[in-house]
Amino acid sequence: MKLFGWILLSAFICIGLAFTGEIAIFLICAIILGILIRCLTLLLDIKTRLAQITKAPDPVRDAYDNYLTEKLKKVEKDV
Numbered sequence: 001m002k003l004f005g006w007i008l009l010s011a012f013i014c015i016g017l018a019f020t021g022e023i024a025i026f027l028i029c030a031i032i033l034g035i036l037i038r039c040l041t042l043l044l045d046i047k048t049r050l051a052q053i054t055k056a057p058d059p060v061r062d063a064y065d066n067y068l069t070e071k072l073k074k075v076e077k078d079v
Helices: 002-017 023-053 059-078
Strands: none
Touching: 002 023
């Protein structure tokens, strides 16, 4: 249903931009523009959802993990 709304919105934009008189070209442009706008909104939605899922790396945790691995390597060398 949202796609149909975007197609209608793009149809009004096409009317405002260029009134050619041929209805077929107008409808094709409106449909293509509506689909492109809907794809853009879906991509932005995916981007925001992925940003919530992924977390920024924690430098303190990384430093602690590196410290532990170096310490274990040192202990293994001594044994």
